[in-house]
Amino acid sequence: MNLFSEDVIIKSSFGITSTGMNIVAPKLQEYGNLQVPEAETFGEGLMMIVNDLIPLLRPDLYEAAKVSIAIVAASMLISIFHSFSDGMKSAANIAGAATIASSLLLSANSLIRLAAQTIESISEYGKLLLPVMTAALAAQGGVGKSAALYAGTTVFGNILSSLLSSVLLPVVYMFLALAGASCATGEDMLSKFRDLLKKLASWILKMILTVFTAYMGITGVISGTTDAAALKVTKATISSFVPVVGGIMSDASEAVLLSAAMAKNAAGIYGIFAVLVLFLEPFLKIGCHYMVLKLTAATCSVFGVKSITDLVSDFSSAMGLLLAMTAAACILQLISTVSFLKGVA
Amino acid sequence: MELFWKAIASALMAAILGVISGKINKENAVMIAISGCLVIAALLGGYLRDILDFLKELETLGNLRGEMLGILINCAGVGLVSELSAMICTDSGFASLGKMIQTMGVVVVLWLSIPAFRTLLNLMNTILGEI
Numbered sequence: 001m002n003l004f005s006e007d008v009i010i011k012s013s014f015g016i017t018s019t020g021m022n023i024v025a026p027k028l029q030e031y032g033n034l035q036v037p038e039a040e041t042f043g044e045g046l047m048m049i050v051n052d053l054i055p056l057l058r059p060d061l062y063e064a065a066k067v068s069i070a071i072v073a074a075s076m077l078i079s080i081f082h083s084f085s086d087g088m089k090s091a092a093n094i095a096g097a098a099t100i101a102s103s104l105l106l107s108a109n110s111l112i113r114l115a116a117q118t119i120e121s122i123s124e125y126g127k128l129l130l131p132v133m134t135a136a137l138a139a140q141g142g143v144g145k146s147a148a149l150y151a152g153t154t155v156f157g158n159i160l161s162s163l164l165s166s167v168l169l170p171v172v173y174m175f176l177a178l179a180g181a182s183c184a185t186g187e188d189m190l191s192k193f194r195d196l197l198k199k200l201a202s203w204i205l206k207m208i209l210t211v212f213t214a215y216m217g218i219t220g221v222i223s224g225t226t227d228a229a230a231l232k233v234t235k236a237t238i239s240s241f242v243p244v245v246g247g248i249m250s251d252a253s254e255a256v257l258l259s260a261a262m263a264k265n266a267a268g269i270y271g272i273f274a275v276l277v278l279f280l281e282p283f284l285k286i287g288c289h290y291m292v293l294k295l296t297a298a299t300c301s302v303f304g305v306k307s308i309t310d311l312v313s314d315f316s317s318a319m320g321l322l323l324a325m326t327a328a329a330c331i332l333q334l335i336s337t338v339s340f341l342k343g344v345a
Numbered sequence: 346m347e348l349f350w351k352a353i354a355s356a357l358m359a360a361i362l363g364v365i366s367g368k369i370n371k372e373n374a375v376m377i378a379i380s381g382c383l384v385i386a387a388l389l390g391g392y393l394r395d396i397l398d399f400l401k402e403l404e405t406l407g408n409l410r411g412e413m414l415g416i417l418i419n420c421a422g423v424g425l426v427s428e429l430s431a432m433i434c435t436d437s438g439f440a441s442l443g444k445m446i447q448t449m450g451v452v453v454v455l456w457l458s459i460p461a462f463r464t465l466l467n468l469m470n471t472i473l474g475e476i
Contacts, residue, residue, distance in 0.1 A: 073403045077417040091451040095458030099413050102465040
């Protein structure tokens, strides 16, 4: 495809005539039509992303179904062991737990790595997006608010990112190890430790998001009001102190501020879509495995093998924790972007 | 279900015959119990064959790795045989022999599951290396 055409020539806006410097520009409209599907509303854009994602989920659904069938087959066999005497039952339970845990851990490991990569990608993207939003908000007059929001988002983003990679993901592995051990031995103490780890991970995530949301809310109200007052004062000063053209300059500054707001909104909306694109595919993949494991646990319970049902439920809980972690990283970016989009009152 | 009713009938008949012949000769009662157990085990084989066929269907459907299911099938077989043998020994008055067979069964089940443990261990080593 010939993207460049000699009949599309942009004259330089810096006063250089077309005879001096001809810039051959790409046929932007044509190229845009080919590369970017048309979406008129935010909802349509979101639906297009979801529609593109559904075919990507098929291999994961197939993999999850394979694991599910293996577990159901193993549960059928393990239910035979329940007619045995205690010693044999314990040995057979250990063998069954090892077999099922190795099958589940293989897929869980790849999903944990996927979640870790997603969190890192969202965090890295935030590092690119937030300075742009901060600059645009500052240009719109929200100097105080932009600084406060940027500081808050960076601090909380870094805390969440390092907590997820250095504390919460190892906690998920420990949780799975304890779930396997608890299933094999039937020890009550191990299952209590396992529950404790799950509660700890959920509590840390909830606490960070609650504190972050509260910080964003308070910062938005306080610094937003201060910036609005400062803007009004500046306009009034220009209008009254500059003779003759003061009023015109004040009106022109309004146009500049609106342009800055438009630039900020465009970057913000694009940023939201980009974060969603980074987040949705891994989220749906992990969600698929989560749902299939829940279904498998329900099927296993039919065979009356409680230890195996609990093991599968624990693996689905681990998937739930992964979903919560990726969602927390995404929500943090979305809340901060929306806070920047709100701008100055 | 026909096999099931046959097994129940065989077990009840063996029990009644065992009680009657036990009054005359204890050895005969033991032999009758062993025969009853063997008949039930043979009838059980019919059901187990269907279950194994279904598991093979699942294996084909899910494109599963055969070795993992194979371990569990072997464990189930060893468990059934050792439990049956241990009970016969106990009924014959050789409880210590029965206990030894059970212990042997447990050890063999654990020995059979070593590949599963090894896979799990390798996986954990890989994960620990990544963290």
